[in-house]
Amino acid sequence: MHFDLQLNGRRALVTGGTKGVGAAVVKALHDAGVRVVTTAREVPQKRIPDVHYIAADVATAKGCTTVAEEVFQHLGGVDMVINVVGGSTAPGGGFAKLDDDVWQRELDLNLMSAVRIDRALLPSMIEQGSGVTVHVTSIQRELPLPESTTAYAAAKAALSTYSKSLSKEVTPKGVRVVRVSPGWVETEAAVALAERLAESAGTDYQGGKQIVMNALGGIPLGRPTKPAEVADLIAFLVSPRAGAITGTEFVIDGGTIPTV
Template sequence: MFRTLAPADRTEFAGKRAIVTGGSRGIGAAVVQRLLDGGANVVATARTATDETPKSATFIAGDISTLAGAQEFASAALAELGGADIVINNAGAARTHLGGITSIPDEEWLDALALNFMSAVRVTNALLPALHEAGAGSAIVNISSMTALTPTPPMAHYGAAKAALNAYSKALAFELAPAGIRVTTVSPGNVLTPGADAIRQDFADAAGVPLAEITANIPLGRPGDPRDIAEAVAFLASDRAQWVSGVNLSIDGGELPVV
């Protein structure tokens, strides 16, 4: 069970302008709330808001899986905030195809790339002038997945898109370092979110095992809570991580195999 943490420092992100994609539920909503708790002004987006979407954030509905949608959202977010200091690219989704790689339709490969990879590229490109204007200390955190590091055939399209995000993030970190803009990546493992729960249920049904068995072997003894990821994102976006860039932080309760 997730242990309650001490209250966040309300001055940590005071005056900071943060933009979070995929911020309506799950990890995205937790990140939005953590940045708000730290004193940031936050704009979030997703196709629709949910009961999980933090009410203190400004929510802008949109579809950032297209170039026009990503640019439209970025413009609206900048108009709302007057600039940007922190960008969290969290938008993502996937469907399992238990028939394996050849059962994944061509259009789903393209959809996976559009939402899980190209949305981050497009939103970031649209926001880079504002980040350069904000100057050194600005931060981009891209939310990837352990599936990029340990891909499985039923989710090969999702893993490939997130692997592309990892490579892009590393290159972007190198390019933006002279401007003092840091770029990092977070790769969550088995976290309890609506989307991930549905995927785990598919695997459990296919294996004929209880859902709990899918996460039974996590070394730290429990699946992740969205707040576990949000805390890491908050650190990477803050000045506490001022000498951290180009890294991919795995947050998975110790589940990633180590040789």
């Protein structure tokens, strides 16, 4: 039996759609018949046909304005917004190494990009009486790693709280708001991290992965999540099949978080 997500012809914006989870989301939605616009700081040479790529830095107010303008120009409106973009460039060494510029960078990328994109696009969804926005948070909002991700984790926690508040406001107006909280996902960046750790420890890639999993306290599933697995969850959540789901968070972490 074919499980039709009923997404054919819908219009979507995916931020950060050229690598990792974002690229997997773009592919999953495109394969389901969605008209997709996506963002990256640089448009890749290798592109999915029929997907519209916007070169913009959504960690800036100007970049978010550019994206919103192109979305309306290219699609005439939007039915779903998936805020995937995120990450951390903070140095290791704990809280004392995080100056104001680092904090601002982490907040701009992981919180304000979603806030600004929503502010630009949700009014049109409210006006049409339907839509859904997904905020990709992180299990680090519950499981922060003080050596290197304090600012990132705090920004994702803020994103989660913002998302919950937004859902209370806009769901009565027809717009669903959902959070997806991945654990460690085997993206290009994650592979590079595991390879670096493996080289430092004199082990192979599997050994490097184990180092990361050990730092997280272990992953009961025994492996990282695949980007396509996160994308499949998101594709379901933005579909009419998930029409009663709003204001909540879906953790996809292989069992990493050890508490209820």
